[in-house]
């Protein structure tokens with residue numbers, strides 16, 4: 001089953017500031033007003049949208065998860081997550097390509113500061129889009145007496161980026177104007193992809209990171225402030 | 235009377251009008267343009283780099299300072315003529331490897347390298363090994379800098395280094411690598427000479443590579 005949707009996102013200035021690396025400090029007043037102006041501009045250039053495909057989880061092994069439609073994801077983490085789920089939502093989300101075009105234009109003119117601020121605002125916008133998508137999927141899951149997991153994406157943890165190809169077999173990225181390059185990079189740039197599990201998950205389900213991850217030292221979840229070892233899967 | 239310290243402050247606070255005024259005043263007072271660059275603009279940017287390292291300034295402020303410094307340079311460059319090369323500390327050819335179209339990280343590092351006294355030749359994104367080799371032959375840089383954002387494209391860095399060896403150019407240029415998935419141990423494993431996780435440290439590392 002394919003679902004597409006658009007969302008309205010509000011870009012939170014404090015999040016953009018955090019993404020620019022301020023680590024809790026305040027930007028100078030001139031930086032702050034430039035950041036505000038760039039958020040304003042970004043808001044006018046984005047078209048947040050998503051598409052997802054619901055598939056049954058057929059079987060899992062320690063290394064692999066097999067889904068309806070002859071899909072096979074190779075990742076211990078994804079497999080661990082999906083072994084506890086009946087279904088999975090395979091998704092891509094994007095804010096569209098207009099921001100990329102504006103950034104290229106600015107870089108050509110040498111306006112690196114403004115391009116950098118638009119870049120951070122765009123990242124926050126796509127992160128919000130993903131957040132809203134997950135909320136929608138969780139609502140759907142709850143209506144059926146289930147819960148949705150957090151999202152897992154090819155290229156993170158032990159899920160190799162080349163697995164984007166498998167994901168794109170199932171999800172029609174083109175419907176949102178998303179193309180996958182040979183290096184498995186999505187165009188437009190501000191796009192995300194991944195899987196969200198749906199199942200009868202109890203709040204105590206241990207996070208996969210604790211159970212099966214072998215890359216805890218370089219955990220990106222931790223770097224962005226979500227400590228998977230302390231929080232359950234939900 | 236305008237002073238170098240004031241000019242440095244103008245760079246640190248990224249006050250474009252003030253920097254341009256001070257540069258003109260210092261020139262009018264008979265100061266050497268090369269001194270204005272070294273003791274005013276570059277010295278100001280060096281303080282900015284320090285402040286970024288200690289967490290007092292962040293990328294947007296640093297980029298604003300670098301931009302203002304470039305504005306000051308625009309006034310001074312035509313007056314320096316062919317003595318300009320004497321203020322450059324080294325030359326860098328910079329590109330993002332084949333298959334990778336990531337640009338902004340490379341641009342940020344380039345800007346910091348330039349503000350620290352390097353000449354940077356940006357040869358773009360999605361650059362095949364052969365084009366890096368051509369650029370090294372043509373430009374004869376001190377440093378070849380490679381950027382990549384993805385685990386699927388960082389293997390191209392090794393190919394570039396191998397292509398340098400095949401072309402007998404490996405000992406003529408230092409290779410510096412960086413980008414989100416690159417680590418010091420990856421850099422070591424492919425035989426790169428330097429790595430840095432961010433732009434300020436990239437400038438520091440590039441300077442070390444010149445010694």
Ligand code: B12
Nearest residue numbers: 153155185186189192193339381384385411412413414433
């Ligand atoms: C923001 C971000 C996003 C944003 C924006 C992406 C974009 N590029 O616009 C969004 C949310 C859209 C995103 C999506 C994805 N992302 Co992402 N993302 C990041 C993040 C957190 C920061 C990247 C960034 O823009 N930084 C700001 C720029 C300016 O920094 P930079 O380019 O790295 O450059 C700096 C340094 O690296 C260094 N540098 C750069 N080049 C050079 C060169 C030299 C010589 C030197 C010395 C230094 C140097 O200096 C620069 C300035 O400080 C990184 C993790 C991280 N902390 O870096 C992951 C990261 C890049 N993403 C990753 C992944 C996997 C993805 C996705 C594939 C996930 C998915 N399946 O959806 C997608 C791909 C998107 C696509 N279009 O295909 C992985 C990539 C690793 C891999 N496996 O290949 C990373 C590394 C996270 C991780 N730890 O695994 N991402």
